[in-house]
Amino acid sequence: MKVFYEGEKGQAVCRDCGRVSTTFGYHNVPFSDGNGTAKNILAATCDKCGRVVGIPPQSTPAIKAARERALAPLEAKLPAPYLEVLDLACYRIAPSNAPDFRKRLLMYYVRRYRNDTKAAEFLGNELKSAKALFESQIKSTAQKRLSLKVSESMSRDVQDVMNVAHLSKTDLFKSIVLKIKEDIVEPDKPQELDRLQEIAAILNC
Ligand SMILES: [Zn+2]
Secondary structure (H helix, E strand, O other), rough: OOOOOOEEEEEEEEOOOOOEEEEEEEEEEEEOOOEEEEEEEEEEOOOOOOOOOOOHHHHHHHHHHHHHEEEEEEEEEEEEHHHHHHHHHHHOOOOHHHHHHHHHHHHHHHHHHHHOHHHHHHHHHHHHHHHHHHHHHHOOOOOOEEEEEEEHHHHHHHHHHHHHOOOOHHHHHHHHHHHHHHHHHOOOOOOOOHHHHHHHHHHHO
């Protein structure tokens, strides 16, 4: 595999100028879907108009990494007590870093269901009874917005779990929060607390 260097010349077809000579250099390269850019990537540009016309293989990992870092918004409106339960669990795991931990805790569960299709299939059924019970207790009409920014790959994982569980985004988050309530908020000694505290400590450093 050939490695290219800044200043090296080449040839390519430019969308505007046809067959042209090119020069390799470091540029901000837009993602193919236009949703953001990978910054400072070695790419070949058209010598006539300056458009990026070629990406050498050595730049692919950096573009992929930038793509994964690009954040997708993930929003849901939930009755306020759901978010209070979530925050309480976060506080129990990472008292000093609770607000930041919301996303990570939710995504920890998303990953878990993403990797355990059987459990994900049951989520819908489990939710029905747990939700009915919880919502009869809370009698709350106050709604709060859960607003997260997640990586593209996380966003895909959320979608995958929604598909397997046949749940809307709101119901998926409700069912995860109820699971978190059962796992982390209610027990005197939550089973996974040590593990989650370890993760929180690593993320905090
Ligand atoms: Zn051109």
